[in-house]
Amino acid sequence: MTHSPEAPGPLEGVTVIDVTRVLAGPYASMVLSDLGATVIKVEAPGSGDDSRGFGPVVGGTSTYFASVNRGKKSIALDLKAPDDRAILMDLLATADVLLENFRPGVMEKLGLSWEELAPKFPQLIYGSVSGFGQTGPYRDRAAYDIVVQAMGGMMSVTGPEDGPPARVGTSIGDVGAGAFLALGVTSALYARSRSGKGRRIDISMLDCQVALLENAVTRYGATGELPRPMGSKHPLIAPFQAFRTADDWLVIAAGNDRLFARFTAAIGRAELAQNPLFLKRTDRQRHHQALEIEIELTLATRSRDEWLSLLQAEGIPCGPIRNVADLMEDPQLAARQMICETRDSAGQRFQVVGNPVKISGYDDRPERGAVPDLDQHRGEILTALYGRPPAP
Amino acid sequence: MTHSPEAPGPLEGVTVIDVTRVLAGPYASMVLSDLGATVIKVEAPGSGDDSRGFGPVVGGTSTYFASVNRGKKSIALDLKAPDDRAILMDLLATADVLLENFRPGVMEKLGLSWEELAPKFPQLIYGSVSGFGQTGPYRDRAAYDIVVQAMGGMMSVTGPEDGPPARVGTSIGDVGAGAFLALGVTSALYARSRSGKGRRIDISMLDCQVALLENAVTRYGATGELPRPMGSKHPLIAPFQAFRTADDWLVIAAGNDRLFARFTAAIGRAELAQNPLFLKRTDRQRHHQALEIEIELTLATRSRDEWLSLLQAEGIPCGPIRNVADLMEDPQLAARQMICETRDSAGQRFQVVGNPVKISGYDDRPERGAVPDLDQHRGEILTALYGRPPAP
Numbered sequence: 001m002t003h004s005p006e007a008p009g010p011l012e013g014v015t016v017i018d019v020t021r022v023l024a025g026p027y028a029s030m031v032l033s034d035l036g037a038t039v040i041k042v043e044a045p046g047s048g049d050d051s052r053g054f055g056p057v058v059g060g061t062s063t064y065f066a067s068v069n070r071g072k073k074s075i076a077l078d079l080k081a082p083d084d085r086a087i088l089m090d091l092l093a094t095a096d097v098l099l100e101n102f103r104p105g106v107m108e109k110l111g112l113s114w115e116e117l118a119p120k121f122p123q124l125i126y127g128s129v130s131g132f133g134q135t136g137p138y139r140d141r142a143a144y145d146i147v148v149q150a151m152g153g154m155m156s157v158t159g160p161e162d163g164p165p166a167r168v169g170t171s172i173g174d175v176g177a178g179a180f181l182a183l184g185v186t187s188a189l190y191a192r193s194r195s196g197k198g199r200r201i202d203i204s205m206l207d208c209q210v211a212l213l214e215n216a217v218t219r220y221g222a223t224g225e226l227p228r229p230m231g232s233k234h235p236l237i238a239p240f241q242a243f244r245t246a247d248d249w250l251v252i253a254a255g256n257d258r259l260f261a262r263f264t265a266a267i268g269r270a271e272l273a274q275n276p277l278f279l280k281r282t283d284r285q286r287h288h289q290a291l292e293i294e295i296e297l298t299l300a301t302r303s304r305d306e307w308l309s310l311l312q313a314e315g316i317p318c319g320p321i322r323n324v325a326d327l328m329e330d331p332q333l334a335a336r337q338m339i340c341e342t343r344d345s346a347g348q349r350f351q352v353v354g355n356p357v358k359i360s361g362y363d364d365r366p367e368r369g370a371v372p373d374l375d376q377h378r379g380e381i382l383t384a385l386y387g388r389p390p391a392p
Numbered sequence: 393m394t395h396s397p398e399a400p401g402p403l404e405g406v407t408v409i410d411v412t413r414v415l416a417g418p419y420a421s422m423v424l425s426d427l428g429a430t431v432i433k434v435e436a437p438g439s440g441d442d443s444r445g446f447g448p449v450v451g452g453t454s455t456y457f458a459s460v461n462r463g464k465k466s467i468a469l470d471l472k473a474p475d476d477r478a479i480l481m482d483l484l485a486t487a488d489v490l491l492e493n494f495r496p497g498v499m500e501k502l503g504l505s506w507e508e509l510a511p512k513f514p515q516l517i518y519g520s521v522s523g524f525g526q527t528g529p530y531r532d533r534a535a536y537d538i539v540v541q542a543m544g545g546m547m548s549v550t551g552p553e554d555g556p557p558a559r560v561g562t563s564i565g566d567v568g569a570g571a572f573l574a575l576g577v578t579s580a581l582y583a584r585s586r587s588g589k590g591r592r593i594d595i596s597m598l599d600c601q602v603a604l605l606e607n608a609v610t611r612y613g614a615t616g617e618l619p620r621p622m623g624s625k626h627p628l629i630a631p632f633q634a635f636r637t638a639d640d641w642l643v644i645a646a647g648n649d650r651l652f653a654r655f656t657a658a659i660g661r662a663e664l665a666q667n668p669l670f671l672k673r674t675d676r677q678r679h680h681q682a683l684e685i686e687i688e689l690t691l692a693t694r695s696r697d698e699w700l701s702l703l704q705a706e707g708i709p710c711g712p713i714r715n716v717a718d719l720m721e722d723p724q725l726a727a728r729q730m731i732c733e734t735r736d737s738a739g740q741r742f743q744v745v746g747n748p749v750k751i752s753g754y755d756d757r758p759e760r761g762a763v764p765d766l767d768q769h770r771g772e773i774l775t776a777l778y779g780r781p782p783a784p
Contacts, residue, residue, distance in 0.1 A: 010579040011579055011582065013586075056614060056617075063613075063615070064610075064628065114752070133750065135750075136728050137724055142707055144632065145626070147643055147710065150713040151713075152714075152719070153714055153719050156713060159558050159561075160552055164552065164624065164641075166621075166624055168546075169546070169548075169551075170605050171606055172560070175604050177748075179571050179572065179575065180571065187403055187749070188402055191404075199753060199754075200751070203749065207728055207730050207748040213745060214459060214562055214563055214745075216562065218455045218459035218743060221720065223450070223455070226715055226717055228715075229558075231551075231556060232557045236447060240537075241538065241559070242542070242556065251542040251547075253537070281446075285447075316534075318539065319535075321542040321548060322543050322545055323618055323619070323620075324605070324618060327609065328612070332524055332598065335527060335529060350613060351614075353605060354603075356572050356599040356600045357593065358526075358527075358593065358596075358599075359580060359591050359593050359594075360592035
């Protein structure tokens with residue numbers, strides 16, 4: 001992604017050296033890249049980032065890899081080989097940020113710990129993301145997305161009321177941690193603008209799952225009532241869930257007394273708002289099953305789209321349950337350039353998700369930076385670093 | 393939260409004027425507060441933030457409100473009353489950030505749009521979060537968490553394979569957007585450190601749901617295969633899911649050939665790694681149902697905890713499915729101070745989630761700032777602003 005000087009991204013001029021692989025780390029550096037940073041992706045010589053092999057592969061390019069690595073520059077460096085390590089050190093001397101997502105201890109063994117690098121590169125912000133973090137009794141354990149979704153309580157509140165366990169269908173264990181890592185980096189960049197000093201950021205995927213549980217911990221701690229999976233229902237609000245119509249599901253969120261009165265009037269069931277079972281928010285929550293039956297009796301009389309236009313006209317928060325194909329055709333997402341395009345070096349095009357952080361003076365481009373081949377930018381990176389093309 | 397000068401948070405000295413209510417906006421300002429910012433919560437006189445009334449209420453304090461507003465300062469201001477607006481303007485003159493989550497158009501009607509404020513306060517970073525964003529055909533529609541989870545594709549990939557729709561059990565529509573708003577603010581703070589100028593940030597809850605779908609959009613765009621709910625399974629990797637043991641569920645993530653070989657050896661089923669049905673990642677994904685049956689046949693012979701210690705000893709990524717009660721007793725979360733305490737003005741204690749962004753030179757405190765009463769800090773805020781106590 002190039003940006004004209006008239007519209008610099010907030011992180012324009014920031015250089016990120018990214019030795020991360022697969023998802024949590026690459027997601028963080030993608031977010032930073034979308035905000036204007038230059039990301040130099042350091043990959044293992046040979047096959048590079050593991051995710052280059054993850055299917056589905058189209059025209060030789062992994063869709064998984066393309067989705068989070070578009071717009072980055074790639075250089076292959078062997079972190080154990082002296083010559084390549086010297087290049088890494090020279091890169092770090094000119095960089096703002098180093099990101100890594102090895103198991104805790106690996107960077108230490110490579111002689112690339114924060115303690116080792118900080119005295120040499122006092123400006124450097126050093127960001128780590130791992131399954132359980134750099135400290136604590138679980139620090140050496142391996143984790144992948146589903147392990148932290150399970151151990152972090154996320155699966156204990158997701159899925160049907162009496163079904164087998166369900167995972168959040170996106171890798172929220174990885175991308176949640178990646179987003180918090182990007183947040184840590186930008187806050188450290190701001191702090192460095194005042195102190196001149198870098199910081200070390202230590203993100204645990206498990207911590208981030210707990211941080212995303214919002215009020216569940218406080219609620220349980222205060223009441224002893226255990227949050228459980230509730231299908232599409234909200235633990236505290238009703239109606240706030242999916243309902244069946246004559247032909248398909250829709251969701252309705254009429255969470256306060258005013259919206260509930262308007263909603264019941266809109267569907268011709270104004271008497272429900274007078275029913276003592278459903279009078280106040282707490283009443284509706286207590287009697288949500290009876291309320292669901294009453295509402296579905298009425299919604300069953302018309303199609304989803306009929307109800308949606310009727311409810312939208314009345315300003316009731318509602319919507320269809322849309323799949324990924326629907327997103328591709330949505331006018332709102334198109335207007336906000338949330339479905340963008342990238343291409344690989346062979347010209348194969350891929351659709352990718354855009355940047356959700358819209359910020360003034362920095363227009364989104366519908367075309368995102370290309371998917372890098374392994375080591376594609378070696379010449380460009382070394383020339384920028386050493387002022388001459390690299391030896392052949 | 394006070395911090396000693398020896399350990400300043402990265403956002404120490406940053407003042408946030410926060411006119412947001414309920415969840416997405418308050419979550420963003422909580423995250424900023426956890427990084428060291430001072431948050432002045434501006435609430436409507438009378439009943440304040442709607443969420444002060446959300447149950448469960450303990451000792452007069454809403455657990456919902458407490459969970460995301462601990463550590464903020466509260467002042468009650470009527471944004472339509474001239475005297476109170478004058479105070480707001482004086483606050484903005486000394487502030488770094490304004491956050492709002494009204495429906496698009498409301499701040500304009502209040503005469504508090506970015507266009508109006510930016511010339512007066514060129515340093516001000518103006519952050520908005522709304523259901524669909526400030527632009528596009530849906531901008532005027534109301535949205536709550538479940539509406540954007542449904543419309544953003546999140547529900548289309550979450551839940552059982554053939555069940556009714558399921559929501560992500562935490563309000564990921566709100567907290568996801570809140571996290572991206574905090575990221576926008578910190579990146580704008582960094583940009584301001586170089587330009588001196590504030591920026592306007594426009595976060596859409598819908599955009600953020602799509603941004604969290606990771607490779608689903610790219611995968612569908614390239615293959616036409618629609619991502620669907622898969623229970624606890626991963627769309628691309630197997631085994632990577634929940635399994636039944638003799639007494640309870642556990643999750644196992646043996647996503648590559650090396651881990652799969654180690655896993656099958658560990659459970660005494662080394663022959664599975666030689667079976668042509670399960671040889672490569674793509675084979676295992678294609679035959680995941682057969683693989684699940686084989687694995688559960690063996691796992692059924694021992695208890696969850698027996699399997700977990702055996703698998704952990706072999707370095708296989710695995711874990712129990714833990715509920716919120718389990719989190720409260722977890723030694724890793726304790727070591728990382730992810731379960732903290734706060735109190736309200738009456739001294740009632742609440743457990744709250746800690747800060748997942750661990751950063752050097754900034755130690756977490758186990759005790760978080762108190763839950764503010766409505767208008768509790770009026771005197772303190774006005775004294776700081778005007779250099780004298782306010783008129784009675």
